[in-house]
Amino acid sequence: MRIAMIGTGYVGLVSGACFADFGHQVTCVDKNAGKIEALRRGEIPIFEPGLDALVASNVKARRLDFTTDLTAPVAEADAVFIAVGTPSRRGDGHADLTYVYSAAREIAAALSGFTVVVTKSTVPVGTGDEVERLIREANPTADMVVASNPEFLREGAAIRDFKYPDRIVVGTDNERGRKVLGDVYRPLSLNQAPLMFTARRTAELIKYAANAFLATKITFINEIADLSEKVGADVQQVARGIGLDNRIGSKFLHAGPGFGGSCFPKDARALVKIAQDHDVQLRIVEAVLGVNDIRKRAMARKVSNAAGNLRGKTVAVLGLTFKPDTDDMREAPSIPLVTGLLDMGAKVRAHDPAGMEQARKELPDIEYCDDPYVCVRGADALVIITEWAQFRALDLKRLKREMAQPVVVDLRNIYRPEDMAALGFIYEGIGRRRTSPVNVVEGGRARIASYTRR
Structure with a gap:
C-alpha cells in the first residue's frame, strides 16, 4: 500500500520507517527543508536505538523516501497519516492543534481517489470531526474518510513497540476505512497483535x-x-x-x-x-x-539533606534526559532539580550518554563532561537522575576515590544500600532509608564492617 506520513518528528519518523519495513511504500513529508535534506543523507534528527539502521535499509530498498511537498504523495496514497506536533498551548494547557489543522487543509487540496486520512498525533476528543469538516470545506468532492489511530510508543523502545504492540486502536465506523487500515496493519497479524476498531471519539480518548x-x-x-x-x-x-x-x-x-x-x-x-x-x-x-510538579522541585532539597549546605560545593549529576535511551529533555526531572541545586549555590557538573546537546539548551549554566568519572572528580555529592544502563555498572571503588565526599543520592534506586554502605558511601535512594558506613576497629585497623540506617 502507499502511505503518506505528514510530519517527521518522533512519531512520524518511527511510524513511517516501520510501515516501510512492513513492505508498504512510504513517503514522509515535512516543511523543514533542512530536516528533509538531512534525512536524505541518512542523518536522523532524534536519538532512538535502531532507527538509523531501519531508515537506511528501507531507503536503500526504495520503500521509504522524504520530501517537502505533500501534493504527489497524498494524491497517490491509500492512507495519509497526520503525525505533526500537538504541544501544550501557552496559558491554558490545551493541546495546540495549529499544525494538525494546517496539515488537514493542505491534504484536502491534494486528495485524489478514495483515501483514509488518519490522525496519529495525540489530539483531543472531537479533533477528527474538525479535521473532516476542514477537508470537506476545502474539497467538497473528496472521497475520503477521517480515522483516528493513536500511537503508544515508548521512547527508547519505539521500534519494538510498533512491531510488537499490545494493541492497535483504529477509530472509524466506515467499513472502507476499516478495510484500508486493516490492510495497512495486516503484517502485524503474525505477531497476533489485537486490532481494535472503535468509534473515532473513543479512539481519541483511549490515548x-x-x-x-x-x-x-x-x-x-x-x-x-x-x-x-x-x-x-x-x-x-x-x-x-x-x-x-x-x-x-x-x-x-x-x-x-x-x-x-x-x-x-x-x-x-x-x-x-x-x-x-x-x-x-x-x-x-x-x-x-x-x-508530580511538587516532587520534581523537591528533589534538590533531597540532595541538600544528604550532603548538607550546598553553597560552594560541587554536585555531579549522572543522567539528564527524562528516561534512558533517548535524547529527549522535554519536562525532564533534571531541569528543576539542577535549577534548584544552582539556586542553593552549588556548582553542577553533568554527564549524559545522549542528551547533553539538548540539555545545553535547557541548562546552559552548568559544566558538561564526556565521561562519568571526570564528572564526579572532586565532587561533594553525586546524583543519579536517569537510569541509563551505563550507570548500573560503574566502578564504585574508583567512583569513591574520585569524589571529595562519598555522598550518593540515587533517584532511581539502581544500587543496593548495603553494597554502597560496605564501600563507605553515604547513600540515599528513593523510598528507602539512608545508609551510612560505620568504622569498626579490629586488630588496630579500621575497617568498614556494617552500615546503619537513619
Missing part, C-alpha cells in the same frame, strides 16, 4: 486515558516511596508485593524523581482541559499533575 493512568501509577508509587522513608519500609519491595497482583501489574511502579517527557505531562494537562470543557472534573488527574 489520553492510557497516558493519564500510567502517570497516575507513577505518582502513586512515588507517594508510597515518601511514606516508606518515614516508616522504615522499602518501596521496591512494596512495589513488587503489589505488582505481583495481576489486577495491578508491575509496570510503571518504579519510584523516582517524577515523570517527564513529551507525553505524560502534556497529555494529562490536556485531558483535564477536555474534561473542564465538558463540565467534568478529573480530580485524580489534577492531583497527579500537582503532586
Whole structure:
C-alpha cells in the first residue's frame, strides 16, 4: 500500500520507517527543508536505538523516501497519516492543534481517489470531526474518510513497540476505512497483535486515558516511596508485593524523581482541559499533575539533606534526559532539580550518554563532561537522575576515590544500600532509608564492617 506520513518528528519518523519495513511504500513529508535534506543523507534528527539502521535499509530498498511537498504523495496514497506536533498551548494547557489543522487543509487540496486520512498525533476528543469538516470545506468532492489511530510508543523502545504492540486502536465506523487500515496493519497479524476498531471519539480518548493512568501509577508509587522513608519500609519491595497482583501489574511502579517527557505531562494537562470543557472534573488527574510538579522541585532539597549546605560545593549529576535511551529533555526531572541545586549555590557538573546537546539548551549554566568519572572528580555529592544502563555498572571503588565526599543520592534506586554502605558511601535512594558506613576497629585497623540506617 502507499502511505503518506505528514510530519517527521518522533512519531512520524518511527511510524513511517516501520510501515516501510512492513513492505508498504512510504513517503514522509515535512516543511523543514533542512530536516528533509538531512534525512536524505541518512542523518536522523532524534536519538532512538535502531532507527538509523531501519531508515537506511528501507531507503536503500526504495520503500521509504522524504520530501517537502505533500501534493504527489497524498494524491497517490491509500492512507495519509497526520503525525505533526500537538504541544501544550501557552496559558491554558490545551493541546495546540495549529499544525494538525494546517496539515488537514493542505491534504484536502491534494486528495485524489478514495483515501483514509488518519490522525496519529495525540489530539483531543472531537479533533477528527474538525479535521473532516476542514477537508470537506476545502474539497467538497473528496472521497475520503477521517480515522483516528493513536500511537503508544515508548521512547527508547519505539521500534519494538510498533512491531510488537499490545494493541492497535483504529477509530472509524466506515467499513472502507476499516478495510484500508486493516490492510495497512495486516503484517502485524503474525505477531497476533489485537486490532481494535472503535468509534473515532473513543479512539481519541483511549490515548489520553492510557497516558493519564500510567502517570497516575507513577505518582502513586512515588507517594508510597515518601511514606516508606518515614516508616522504615522499602518501596521496591512494596512495589513488587503489589505488582505481583495481576489486577495491578508491575509496570510503571518504579519510584523516582517524577515523570517527564513529551507525553505524560502534556497529555494529562490536556485531558483535564477536555474534561473542564465538558463540565467534568478529573480530580485524580489534577492531583497527579500537582503532586508530580511538587516532587520534581523537591528533589534538590533531597540532595541538600544528604550532603548538607550546598553553597560552594560541587554536585555531579549522572543522567539528564527524562528516561534512558533517548535524547529527549522535554519536562525532564533534571531541569528543576539542577535549577534548584544552582539556586542553593552549588556548582553542577553533568554527564549524559545522549542528551547533553539538548540539555545545553535547557541548562546552559552548568559544566558538561564526556565521561562519568571526570564528572564526579572532586565532587561533594553525586546524583543519579536517569537510569541509563551505563550507570548500573560503574566502578564504585574508583567512583569513591574520585569524589571529595562519598555522598550518593540515587533517584532511581539502581544500587543496593548495603553494597554502597560496605564501600563507605553515604547513600540515599528513593523510598528507602539512608545508609551510612560505620568504622569498626579490629586488630588496630579500621575497617568498614556494617552500615546503619537513619
